[in-house]
Amino acid sequence: MSTIEAEHPRIWIRNPLSCWTGNDLDATNGIVVQGQNIVELVPAGSEPFERCHQSIDASAHVLMPGLINCHHHFYQTLTRAVPAALNKDLFPWLKTLYPIWANLDEDAIYQSTQLALVELLMSGCTTAVDHHYVFSQTLENATDIQVDAAQQIGARVVLTRGSMSLGQSAGGLPPDGVVQADATILQESERLIRRYHNPNEGSLCQIALAPCSPFSVTPELMRQTAKLAKQHDVLMHTHLAETEDENKFCLQQFGMRPLDYLDDVGWLHENVWLAHGIHFSNEEVARLGESKIGICHCPSSNMVLASGICPTKDLVHSGAKLGLGVDGSASNDGSNLIQEARQAMLLGKLRYGASNFTHHDALYMATHGGARLLRRPDIGDLRAGKAADLALFKVDEPRFSGHGDAVAALLLCGASQADHVMVAGQWKVKHGDLVDVDLVQLLRHHQQAALRLASAHQ
Numbered sequence: 001m002s003t004i005e006a007e008h009p010r011i012w013i014r015n016p017l018s019c020w021t022g023n024d025l026d027a028t029n030g031i032v033v034q035g036q037n038i039v040e041l042v043p044a045g046s047e048p049f050e051r052c053h054q055s056i057d058a059s060a061h062v063l064m065p066g067l068i069n070c071h072h073h074f075y076q077t078l079t080r081a082v083p084a085a086l087n088k089d090l091f092p093w094l095k096t097l098y099p100i101w102a103n104l105d106e107d108a109i110y111q112s113t114q115l116a117l118v119e120l121l122m123s124g125c126t127t128a129v130d131h132h133y134v135f136s137q138t139l140e141n142a143t144d145i146q147v148d149a150a151q152q153i154g155a156r157v158v159l160t161r162g163s164m165s166l167g168q169s170a171g172g173l174p175p176d177g178v179v180q181a182d183a184t185i186l187q188e189s190e191r192l193i194r195r196y197h198n199p200n201e202g203s204l205c206q207i208a209l210a211p212c213s214p215f216s217v218t219p220e221l222m223r224q225t226a227k228l229a230k231q232h233d234v235l236m237h238t239h240l241a242e243t244e245d246e247n248k249f250c251l252q253q254f255g256m257r258p259l260d261y262l263d264d265v266g267w268l269h270e271n272v273w274l275a276h277g278i279h280f281s282n283e284e285v286a287r288l289g290e291s292k293i294g295i296c297h298c299p300s301s302n303m304v305l306a307s308g309i310c311p312t313k314d315l316v317h318s319g320a321k322l323g324l325g326v327d328g329s330a331s332n333d334g335s336n337l338i339q340e341a342r343q344a345m346l347l348g349k350l351r352y353g354a355s356n357f358t359h360h361d362a363l364y365m366a367t368h369g370g371a372r373l374l375r376r377p378d379i380g381d382l383r384a385g386k387a388a389d390l391a392l393f394k395v396d397e398p399r400f401s402g403h404g405d406a407v408a409a410l411l412l413c414g415a416s417q418a419d420h421v422m423v424a425g426q427w428k429v430k431h432g433d434l435v436d437v438d439l440v441q442l443l444r445h446h447q448q449a450a451l452r453l454a455s456a457h458q
């Protein structure tokens with residue numbers, strides 16, 4: 001074996017029970033990974049072109065691209081199922097939780113970032129977006145902490161620098177203690193882009209800019225953020241059209257509906273993706289499609305908060321890009337992306353009819369759809385040259401027994417845990433266990449941080 005081959009052996013993940021490539025390529029006999037990339041798809045009846053140094057028997061597994069989560073609030077893993085916030089719509093839910101989140105500290109950010117990433121990884125997710133928007137005078141470096149925490153886990157991340165600048169005293173929803181001045185937000189956003197944003201193929205860390213929502217940021221911050229993002233060629237993200245309350249707020253505060261507001265502040269374009277995207281008229285759906293904007297569907301959260309149903313298929317038909325997200329763990333309250341794909345499929349069938357929304361639609365949204373929305377042609381499907389981000393699911397639990405189509409069974413029977421997960425050619429989960437994370441210790445530290453947060457509020 002040459003030195004290069006010794007450092008980067010060719011690994012054949014061979015003979016999968018079933019393989020969903022996310023495209024029309026045949027990988028019936030598996031794939032070959034070398035270094036950080038997939039180097040070959042092995043069709044039915046074939047063997048790899050070149051000799052492989054290692055091979056892994058995947059005959060009990062469904063092989064697919066690593067899933068992509070396009071919207072989350074990692075810190076919310078510390079406030080799952082908070083009694084006072086249960087059974088509420090978005091605005092009262094947020095008003096209950098803002099004062100608790102106001103006490104987040106550095107350790108809470110670190111532990112919640114790691115815990116959420118681990119939870120996602122174990123569900124087959126290899127790329128995750130976080131939208132952290134709670135900053136205060138005592139916690140200005142949350143994103144720096146997240147970069148560090150994510151590097152330790154080794155997941156691929158897009159960390160959005162969230163922000164809130166419209167406090168209650170100025171007519172916004174959040175308390176004044178958790179909003180920052182526009183100037184501070186912009187300065188910090190630029191610092192983070194310069195320091196951490198890696199735009200290159202194979203990047204493990206990207207920064208995007210994410211003023212939180214129409215009712216928590218000033219229009220001026222939206223406009224200035226759009227300028228800054230353009231200057232540095234980074235993506236922009238925000239919540240939009242999530243609830244009827246938001247529609248009312250926009251009409252009262254800005255004299256227009258959320259989409260007109262988005263257009264007015266210079267955000268209706270292809271370098272933007274929106275979380276939720278529910279309350280659009282047909283004419284608005286057409287405008288969204290023309291702009292080629294991205295929408296992240298968050299079905300569980302939208303059901304828990306009774307926000308509504310995202311018009312997923314209409315958006316796709318109009319030309320918008322569609323990804324999938326678990327949303328924050330205070331409104332889901334889990335970070336399990338394969339389960340979220342099931343939710344998307346079930347809700348899609350309910351809205352569009354059983355034959356008009358398939359498991360393929362949901363899996364596409366959770367993989368290639370997300371990659372398009374995040375402007376990442378290097379991830380999201382299995383193809384030679386793409387990043388080696390993979391999830392392998394076993395279908396030998398009682399819930400799968402008697403299954404036919406193994407790929408369909410993942411969603412129909414309710415898969416929840418991946419058996420093996422690889423990010424950039426490195427195994428992160430093997431036989432259901434994390435390879436390089438002490439889960440017991442992480443859980444202890446995360447629970448301590450959650451208790452500290454709860455007691456700080458009492």
Ligand SMILES: Nc1nc2[nH]c(O)nc2c(=O)[nH]1
Nearest residue numbers: 073212213216239301328331
């Ligand atoms: N589902 C959520 N919607 C939101 N809007 C907003 O301003 N913050 C949130 C949030 O945390 N979750």
